[in-house]
Amino acid sequence: MSFKRTVLKAGAAIAALLACTVPASVHPHVFAEARLDVVLGPDHQTVKALRHLWRFDDLFSSTVLMEFDANADLKLDAAELQExxxxxxxxxxxxxxxxxxxVDGKDVKMKPPAAIMANFENNQLIILFESEPETPIQLAGDIRLGVxxxxxxxxIDFxxxxxxxVEGLPSSCVRTVIRPDPDAALAENQQTLTEAFFNDPAGTDMSKIFATKLELKCHA
Known part of the structure; x- marks a missing residue:
């Protein structure tokens, strides 16, 4: 079963957030402002967890309100937010x-978050969750984090x-926020972009090359 059909079973509003697109419409339809807090281990030598906050635009938030307001009181109570x-x-x-x-260009496996929290504040849907790597990430080499x-x-924009x-980053690390230029990103990744990407980018998982990233470059 496709991701879109799976989500449609759960609710039309979330389908709007995560639905697959066709090549002619590969443009954002939902917008969110994000915050990412990197949690270091007690010794400040590892990445222990990532804390995410996404605040969605008014239009999408109102769609969620309409879809999940089961008792039609124009607000989302605790049970509806949990849904x-x-x-x-x-x-x-x-x-x-x-x-x-x-880390050094290789994907790090992350544990699924135990839960996601939803809130509705100033007519905007807010999503919060925390995730952990399967094993703590050593502060060494080139670490990149993003959404x-x-x-x-x-x-989803920072x-x-x-x-x-990231609080308490040791002096052996340099923090940089990377905001790729789309044209430059395409040029730099020309060798790895397939015909499938240009025919249907939504099916290739290559949108990561355009993502804003937090880079932590650490040395011993």
Missing amino acids: VANTIHASLADFNYFQLVT YDPTFYTA TEDANMA
Whole structure:
């Protein structure tokens, strides 16, 4: 079963967030402002966890409100918010919860978050969750962290560099926020982009090359 059909079973609003697109419409339809907090281990030598916060645009948030407001009181109570959270939790599982985590260019396996929290504040849907790597990531080499939607349907943006934060980073590491230029990203990855990417980018998982990333370069 495709991801889109799976999500449609859970609710039309979340389908709008995560639905697969066709080549002619590979443009963001849903927008969210994000914050990423990197949690270091007690010795400040490992990445222990990633804390995510996504604040969605008013239009999508109102769609979620209409779809999940079961008692039609124009607000989402605790049970309705839990239903939103559960739906998103299940829907994102096949996509690593939109996380990009690499060390020296190699993907790092992340544990699924135990739960996702949903809130509705100032007419905007807010999603929060924390995830951990299967094993703590040593602060060594080139670590890159970010968020991207492989379907190209959702634009999750870090509007300020400070929204990609890490507290207590040791002096052996340099923190940089990388915001790729789309044209430059295409040029730099020309050798790895297949015909399938240009015919249907949403099916190739290559949107990660356009994602804003927090880079931690660490040396011994």
